[in-house]
Amino acid sequence: MxxxxxxxxxxxxxxxxxxxxxxxxxxxxxxxxxxxxxxxxxxxxxxxxxxxxxxxIGYLFQEHRLLPWRTLRDNLRLVGVGRDQVEPLLARVGLEQAADRYPDQLSLGMARRAALARCLAMRxxxxxxxxxxxxxxxxxxxxxxxxxxxxxxxxxxxxxxxxxxxxxxxxxxxxxxxxxxxxxxxxxxxxxxxxxxxxxxxxxxxxxxxxxxxxxxxxxx
Ligand SMILES: Nc1ncnc2c1ncn2[C@@H]1O[C@H](COP(=O)(O)OP(=O)(O)OP(=O)(O)O)[C@@H](O)[C@H]1O
CATH class of the missing domain: 3.40.50.300 (P-loop containing nucleotide triphosphate hydrolases)
Structure with a gap:
């Protein structure tokens, strides 16, 4: 509580x-x-x-707030996700194929899921x-x-x-x-x-x- x-x-x-x-x-x-x-x-x-x-606390803001000059992999690594954990974490949100894409290469829905993965990274x-x-x-x-x-x-x-x-x-x-x-x-x-x-x-x-x-x-x- x-x-x-x-x-x-x-x-x-x-x-x-x-x-x-x-x-x-x-x-x-x-x-x-x-x-x-x-x-x-x-x-x-x-x-x-x-x-x-x-x-x-994991906070999914209205905008995804991913760093646009970093791939999803690097965005997740920056918040402490281990090298081996990036793909499994992205798989939880259906983005296992997108680790090496940049945020502006994602649809809005995908970017939100990536931001959600970043929230989950902190358990x-x-x-x-x-x-x-x-x-x-x-x-x-x-x-x-x-x-x-x-x-x-x-x-x-x-x-x-x-x-x-x-x-x-x-x-x-x-x-x-x-x-x-x-x-x-x-x-x-x-x-x-x-x-x-x-x-x-x-x-x-x-x-x-x-x-x-x-x-x-x-x-x-
Ligand atoms: N950066 C800001 N500077 C000044 N006032 C703000 C700022 N952000 C929000 N407000 C004001 O604070 C009040 C509450 O805004 P808030 O965004 O929390 O409402 P909300 O219920 O989430 O709105 P919505 O449903 O439209 O997203 C509003 O009167 C808004 O005009």
Whole structure:
């Protein structure tokens, strides 16, 4: 179990204390611009003045952030992957043939999978995914979703927090839902999903979205 705090006085987020347990697969939803990426950055310890997190965190950013002048092999070697481990690691994400390619020789989906391999290299206790399916065509998005599901099964103790706008991503990946709303943003909804809750999830998220957009209209008016 890991505990994360947001202190009072944060520019975007309300004070909160969040507990994440091994094996939690959380999908984080909420209106656009509410603070989902900000919350991930906070959890990753990336905000100015934050101490380094005590647990190992793998962070798949919206952009792949691979070094463009290095091959995938060298990108992985730079984060400590052993010579013999590069291909097996790339094989986990379906890229065993691509070790000697440069990031700009990859499709967006492949680059995201390569970045995911780099996250896995550090054997994370917590995997943070910021809109991993954004800008992928539906087929590639489903492929990546299937891969993430498989990895979650292979590493059952690893926790995941995945930012998405899509209820169907949450249906496919989550056993727990966070919904961020309000200004400053706070967790409006934090629920574990059993089979019954899974069935009603899309409707529940729609209702939360309607409520949150009503709030932002009244703020704008
Ligand atoms: N670099 C920045 N400088 C100033 N303000 C920023 C910066 N990045 C984000 N913000 C502001 O912080 C708030 C939260 O942004 P954030 O990206 O965390 O939201 P989000 O919920 O992830 O949005 P989206 O769903 O559109 O990706 C927004 O009001 C945004 O305008």
């Amino acid at each position: 890991a505990e994360f705090d947001v202190p009072a006085g944060h520019a975007i987020l309300a004070p909160m204390s969040l507990k994440v347990a091994p094996g939690d697969h959380i999908c984080l939803l909420g209106p656009s611009g509410i603070g989902k990426t900000t919350l991930l950055n906070r959890l990753a310890g990336l905000e100015r003045g934050q101490p380094r997190p005590t647990l190992r 994370p206790d917590l995997l943070l995914l910021d809109e991993p399916f954004a800008s992928l065509d539906p087929h590639r998005a489903d492929e990546l979703k299937g891969l993430i599901r498989m990895l979650l099964k292979q590493f059952p103790a690893m926790a995941m927090i995945c930012v998405t706008h899509e209820a169907r991503d949450a249906e496919a990946l989550a056993n727990r839902i966070w919904y961020l709303a309000g200004r400053p943003a706070h967790l409006r909804y934090d629920a574990r999903l059993d089979a019954e809750a899974h069935a009603g999830l899309a409707r529940r998220l729609e209702a939360l979205g309607r409520q949150a957009s009503g709030e932002s209209l009244s703020i704008e008016n």
